[in-house]
Amino acid sequence: MQLNREEVMKKKLKISILNQLYGNLLTDKQKECIDDYYNNDLSLTEIAENNNITRQGIRDIIKKGEKRLFEYEEKLKFMNKTLEQEKKIEKILIELTKINKNDSDKEISKILEHVKKELNGLV
Numbered sequence: 001m002q003l004n005r006e007e008v009m010k011k012k013l014k015i016s017i018l019n020q021l022y023g024n025l026l027t028d029k030q031k032e033c034i035d036d037y038y039n040n041d042l043s044l045t046e047i048a049e050n051n052n053i054t055r056q057g058i059r060d061i062i063k064k065g066e067k068r069l070f071e072y073e074e075k076l077k078f079m080n081k082t083l084e085q086e087k088k089i090e091k092i093l094i095e096l097t098k099i100n101k102n103d104s105d106k107e108i109s110k111i112l113e114h115v116k117k118e119l120n121g122l123v
Helices: 005-025 028-039 044-051 055-076 078-097 105-122
Strands: none
Touching: 005 028, 005 055, 005 078, 028 044, 028 055, 044 055, 055 078, 078 105
C-alpha cells in the first residue's frame, strides 16, 4: 500500500516525535539511525556509509526501532496525552480571547467557569 505525500509527512513527524519521547529506550544505534533518517534527512545509503554497514542493515535497524517506538506509545500514550492537552489549552485560549472590555460580569463569569473546567481536565 502506497502512502500519499501528506500521509508520509505525518508518519515522519509522528516517528520523529516518538523518537524524542522514547528514543532513550531504544538501542543507541536505533536512536541514532532513526534521528539521521527522520530528522537529519539522510538517505539509507548515506547512513549505511557513515556506519560501515549495508543499506539493508540500516533499514532493518530503523524498522525495528520504529516498531519499538510504536509499541511504547501504544502502552504509555505520552504523545497522545500531550496532543490532547495541547488541544485543551488551545480551547482555553480561545475562550479567554472571548472576554471583551464591554462584557458583563455574568458573561465573564461564564467564560471563566468554562476555562476552570477545562483546566481541571488537564490535571
